[in-house]
Amino acid sequence: MIAAMNPCPCGYLGSRQQACRCSPDQVLRYQSKLSGPLIDRIDLHIEVPALPAADLLHAPAGESTQAIRSRSSAARQRAMDRQGMTNQALQGQDIDQHVALDAAAAKFLNLTAARLGWSARGIHRALKVARTIADLDGAASTQVAHVAEAMQYRRALRATA
Numbered sequence: 288m289i290a291a292m293n294p295c296p297c298g299y300l301g302s303r304q305q306a307c308r309c310s311p312d313q314v315l316r317y318q319s320k321l322s323g324p325l326i327d328r329i330d331l332h333i334e335v336p337a338l339p340a341a342d343l344l345h346a347p348a349g350e351s352t353q354a355i356r357s358r359s360s361a362a363r364q365r366a367m368d369r370q371g372m373t374n375q376a377l378q379g380q381d382i383d384q385h386v387a388l389d390a391a392a393a394k395f396l397n398l399t400a401a402r403l404g405w406s407a408r409g410i411h412r413a414l415k416v417a418r419t420i421a422d423l424d425g426a427a428s429t430q431v432a433h434v435a436e437a438m439q440y441r442r443a444l445r446a447t448a
């Protein structure tokens with residue numbers, strides 16, 4: 288599922304090009320229209336800053352589409368070989384078994400999720416994303432850096448509220 292929203296009613300909150308005209312109250316009311324359960328169902332929250340057109344035209348080339356495609360399909364194959372399904376399809380105890388969190392990553396996840404007040408469902412979804420990041424990395428276990436990256440994707444939206 289892919290969804291997009293402006294950070295605030297006028298759309299310029301956090302922009303360096305133009306000042307946001309909204310009051311903090313308006314921003315809070317706008318962002319709180321998204322319910323917690325809905326936010327929980329979205330795996331990746333990424334803030335995309337507004338860029339002037341000139342920056343877009345002159346942006347350096349990133350990783351080639353083909354390189355990304357071959358890295359993704361290798362990651363998907365790792366998941367299939369390990370558990371016979373994608374990470375996204377894992378449910379219940381299979382998540383704990385196959386995510387293969389190392390001890391430091393488990394500790395980091397528990398502490399951070401408790402501090403952020405995450406639901407069990409939110410934690411499970413972050414775990415599956417972390418496992419995918421580990422697969423993209425070619426790592427056998429899911430490590431702190433993978434968990435931290437997955438949690439960061441889920442936090443981006445709420446962190447601004």
Ligand SMILES: [Zn+2]
Nearest residue numbers: 295297307309
């Ligand atoms: Zn605004």
